[in-house]
Each structure stands twice: as C-alpha cells, then as structure tokens.
Amino acid sequence: MTRLRLLDATRHGALHLDRARGGARRRLVPLGRGEIAFAAADMPLCFAKDAQTxxxxxxxxxxxxxxxNLFTxxxxxxxxxxxxxAGLGALRLDPAGADGLAVDEADASLGGAGDALFTDGSAARWQAELRAVVDDVVAGRALAEVYARRGLLRPLRITLTMVEGDGQVLDGLYVVADAALAELPDAxxxxxHRADELAPAAILTASLAQVERLRQLHNARYPQQIATIGLAVAD
Incomplete structure (x- = not known):
C-alpha cells in the first residue's frame, strides 16, 4: 500500500533513503534499456504488459x-x-512537491538509514537522478514496442514444482522468441543490428538462466521449497 505525499522539507527533512531496501515488496520492477547488460548478471529479464495501456x-x-523481492x-x-x-521506488516526479518530487511514506526504503533526502535544504539531486531513470525506462519501453511490432514477443510460462509436490504457474510475462526472430527477413x-536491437534480445534471452538464482534465494528464505522450475515459451 502506498502513501504518497508531496515532498516537503519540514515534514521529510530528516528522512533518508536506503536503496538496498527499495522494492522490497515487489516481484517485478521496471528496467531501463541501459541497464540490461548489468541486471542480466543477477536476475531474469523479460517483458510484462501494462494492464491499463x-x-x-x-x-x-x-x-x-x-x-x-528475493534480493532484499x-x-x-x-x-x-x-x-x-527499485532503489528510487519511494520517489515520484511531481512539480507540486519540493524540487519537483513526491514521496511514498510507506515505502520500506525510507527511514533513518541511507542517503539523506535533503542536503542543505535541497532534494534536487534526487529529482535529476529520478528523471534520468524515468527516461531510461521509457527507452526500455520503446525497445519492447519494437519487438512487439515485429511480432517477436511470446508468452513465457514459468512452472514451479514444490518439494511437497504442489505446483504453481507464473503467467503474464513475455520474451523475445528465438523461433520468431529466426523467421525474420534478412533485411x-x-x-x-544497426539499431542495436539484436544484442539486447540475446542478453534478455540469456538472463532467463537466472531463474535458478531466484530458486536458490527462495529456498534459502522460505520453508516451502521449490524443487524444479520449468520454462516454456508459447509458439
């Protein structure tokens, strides 16, 4: 549950933001196009469809x-x-707030640890950083639109088999399908390739191997253990 308020130096002047706790209660977080190669070293990357748009x-x-979030x-x-x-999930761009920001007071990353929201009465550094993140996320969304327009995105089904024998299925995710990519005309x-759209697709596909990392982190934290994981891409 969020509790958004306009950023205010009087109300929020003593607050700090602990990036490591950002996104602690989220399964999915938006990713910027410029982050693909870095994030793929740790976590699976894919696409999700916005329910509103x-x-x-x-x-x-x-x-x-x-x-x-298993990483936090x-x-x-x-x-x-x-x-x-994820690290900046407590902040929103809002021209009505101090330095153009609003803050989610319920976010777990806010408190007495981390970096101060205000330095010498200003939160301008956070506004500039958040705007850069938003711009990169928009670039990631544009890349997704390119793949969708070319008919390359297919639903991904992740099937979890628990040690007790129960099963769970994660739906609603999409990936670039190798088979669809192979069918594209040479042109x-x-x-x-010239638009730098092929290399990201390869990295995104390779990142799915990190699902095993999530299984390990899950089993280290929860008593209900995941025995195996199956990945299936729809035709």
Missing part, C-alpha cells in the same frame, strides 16, 4: 512464489546490481 514494458523478475532482506542486498527504479535482421 496494453503496452509492453521491460522488467526485472525479482521473486517467484510470493511478492517479496534484513541481512542486506544479495546481488551485484540493483535496478535503479529486418540487418536493420535491427
């Missing part, structure tokens, strides 16, 4: 069974890279 968005998958715990942050949108492949 129907548009695809580039996202990082942070959990399997349950909504809690009271013991610290368990990855070499954190998606920037389209060349155009994608």
């Amino acid at each position: 129907g548009r695809f968005e580039l996202v990082a998958l942070l959990a399997l069974a349950g909504e809690n 715990s009271p013991a610290g942050y368990h990855a070499t890279y954190q998606p920037r949108a 389209d492949i060349v155009a994608m």
Whole structure:
C-alpha cells in the first residue's frame, strides 16, 4: 500500500533513503534499456504488459512464489546490481512537491538509514537522478514496442514444482522468441543490428538462466521449497 505525499522539507527533512531496501515488496520492477547488460548478471529479464495501456514494458523478475523481492532482506542486498527504479521506488516526479518530487511514506526504503533526502535544504539531486531513470525506462519501453511490432514477443510460462509436490504457474510475462526472430527477413535482421536491437534480445534471452538464482534465494528464505522450475515459451 502506498502513501504518497508531496515532498516537503519540514515534514521529510530528516528522512533518508536506503536503496538496498527499495522494492522490497515487489516481484517485478521496471528496467531501463541501459541497464540490461548489468541486471542480466543477477536476475531474469523479460517483458510484462501494462494492464491499463496494453503496452509492453521491460522488467526485472525479482521473486517467484510470493511478492517479496528475493534480493532484499534484513541481512542486506544479495546481488551485484540493483535496478535503479527499485532503489528510487519511494520517489515520484511531481512539480507540486519540493524540487519537483513526491514521496511514498510507506515505502520500506525510507527511514533513518541511507542517503539523506535533503542536503542543505535541497532534494534536487534526487529529482535529476529520478528523471534520468524515468527516461531510461521509457527507452526500455520503446525497445519492447519494437519487438512487439515485429511480432517477436511470446508468452513465457514459468512452472514451479514444490518439494511437497504442489505446483504453481507464473503467467503474464513475455520474451523475445528465438523461433520468431529466426523467421525474420534478412533485411529486418540487418536493420535491427544497426539499431542495436539484436544484442539486447540475446542478453534478455540469456538472463532467463537466472531463474535458478531466484530458486536458490527462495529456498534459502522460505520453508516451502521449490524443487524444479520449468520454462516454456508459447509458439
């Protein structure tokens, strides 16, 4: 549950933002196009469809069974890279707030630890950083639109088999399908290469191997253990 308020130096002047706790209760977070190579070293990357607009968005998958971010715990942050949108999830751009910001007072990243929201009465550094993150996320969304327009995105089904024998299925995710990519005309492949759209697709596909990392993190935290994971891409 969020509790958004306009950023105010009087009300929020003593608050700090602990990036490591950002996105602690999120399974998916938006990812910027410029983050693909960094985030793929730790977590699966794919696409999700916005329920309001129907548009695809580039996202990082942070959990399997349950909504809690498996990379964030009271013991610290368990990855070499954190998606920037997760670290700044407590902040929103809003011209009516101090330095053009609003803040989610319920976000777990806010408190007495981390970096101060205000330095010498100003939060301008956060506004500039958040705007850069938003711009990169928009670029990631544009890349998703390119893949969708070329007919390359297919639903991904993740099937979890628990040690007790129960099963769970994660739906609603999409990936670039290798088979669909292979069917593109040569001219389209060349155009994608020149537009730097082929290399990201390969990295995104390779990142799905990090689902095993999520299984390990899940089993280290929860008593309900995941025995195996199956990935299936629809035709």
